Amino acid sequence: MNQTIQELIAFLSLPQKIIITMHRDPDADALGSSLGWASYLAGKGHEVTVISPTEYTANLRWLPGIEQVLIYEKASDQGKCKRKIEEATLICCLDFSALSRLKDLGKVVQDAQAIKLLVDHHLEPEHFAKWMVWDTNAAATAQLIYALVKEMEGNKPAQEIFDKGMAECLYAGIMTDTGSFRHGNVTPAVHLAVADLMLTGLDTSRVHRLIYDNAPLSRLQFLGYVLSQKLVVLPEYRTAYMVLTEAELQKFNSSTGETEGIVNYGLQVENVVMSAMFIERKGEVKISFRSVGSFSVRDLASTHFNGGGHKNASGGRSEQSVTETVATFLRVLPSYQSELLSVD
Ligand code: 5GP
Ligand code: MN
Numbered sequence: 201m202n203q204t205i206q207e208l209i210a211f212l213s214l215p216q217k218i219i220i221t222m223h224r225d226p227d228a229d230a231l232g233s234s235l236g237w238a239s240y241l242a243g244k245g246h247e248v249t250v251i252s253p254t255e256y257t258a259n260l261r262w263l264p265g266i267e268q269v270l271i272y273e274k275a276s277d278q279g280k281c282k283r284k285i286e287e288a289t290l291i292c293c294l295d296f297s298a299l300s301r302l303k304d305l306g307k308v309v310q311d312a313q314a315i316k317l318l319v320d321h322h323l324e325p326e327h328f329a330k331w332m333v334w335d336t337n338a339a340a341t342a343q344l345i346y347a348l349v350k351e352m353e354g355n356k357p358a359q360e361i362f363d364k365g366m367a368e369c370l371y372a373g374i375m376t377d378t379g380s381f382r383h384g385n386v387t388p389a390v391h392l393a394v395a396d397l398m399l400t401g402l403d404t405s406r407v408h409r410l411i412y413d414n415a416p417l418s419r420l421q422f423l424g425y426v427l428s429q430k431l432v433v434l435p436e437y438r439t440a441y442m443v444l445t446e447a448e449l450q451k452f453n454s455s456t457g458e459t460e461g462i463v464n465y466g467l468q469v470e471n472v473v474m475s476a477m478f479i480e481r482k483g484e485v486k487i488s489f490r491s492v493g494s495f496s497v498r499d500l501a502s503t504h505f506n507g508g509g510h511k512n513a514s515g516g517r518s519e520q521s522v523t524e525t526v527a528t529f530l531r532v533l534p535s536y537q538s539e540l541l542s543v544d
Contacts, residue, residue: 234269375404
């Protein structure tokens with residue numbers, strides 16, 4: 201057992217006031233790992249508060265324990281969030297490695313007195329946390345939480361440690377961050393964790409349905425529009441991209457959740473190894489990148505679009521207009537051409 205975990209176990213032997221927070225626009229891994237960890241800690245007698253910097257998408261509203269999540273951005277929650285952070289003895293930072301990913305909450309966490317614990321699988325963490333459970337090879341933060349809890353509990357079988365709700369939360373994170381077990385980050389440890397979690401009675405098929413087959417009709421209609429009208433393929437760069445303006449989003453009444461995952465469709469086009477999506481929203485452009493194999497979108501996202509993430513799934517932001525942002529993308533593409541063409 202490494203020293204971090206030993207120190208953490210010793211610290212948690214007394215009741216603590218714990219904050220769990222995650223990256224903005226939290227996905228199923230951010231929220232699932234946070235809620236699974238929250239449930240474990242609450243079961244051990246700690247006072248736990250889960251704070252998301254921003255709202256989450258509608259398809260995550262079923263996650264067990266989600267009703268306790270405070271939204272820092274919401275005026276009605278902000279005072280309570282600040283008070284809880286001030287009183288906290290431990291702040292757990294899950295599924296992000298840079299405080300900027302917390303939006304306005306970043307400064308509050310940075311200034312807080314509490315000890316910080318980072319649990320994450322993104323590349324290049326900032327070193328703001330005393331304790332780090334950090335592994336870029338882990339498929340999901342939920343996988344890291346699973347392994348951490350197992351280790352803390354002396355590797356007892358899952359059904360003696362986790363209840364079904366915790367297992368659903370962790371499974372949701374692992375399933376989504378592996379693209380339903382099809383990405384390159386799937387290892388034997390992923391399937392072993394899932395097998396173990398299933399011993400709690402976890403219904404994996406139901407979790408999949410609640411996340412992926414639970415969309416408003418408008419999302420499918422919007423998807424139809426994007427794929428038929430907005431998908432551009434550049435065979436010479438083995439790249440696909442889509443650009444969505446604020447006006448288009450408004451026309452389809454699209455909320456944040458309805459654009460999520462659409463970038464992946466670009467990779468379904470034959471021979472394409474990189475897909476990008478540019479979304480104009482609230483005065484900034486949010487960019488999503490996906491790739492396959494050896495081509496790293498993280499370098500592209502961090503070098504040109506103030507972003508980062510994983511080798512095959514990254515994101516970024518731009519304060520330029522959407523037209524200028526896309527022009528930048530098209531301008532830098534040639535410098536990646538040989539790398540794109542050499543992907544197996
Ligand atoms: P998505 O395209 O789903 O928003 O993001 C894909 C991945 O890219 C996320 O898991 C996250 O790691 C990373 N990512 C997205 N947006 C940002 C950003 O603005 N900054 C950084 N550093 N990473 C991001
Ligand atoms: Mn994750």
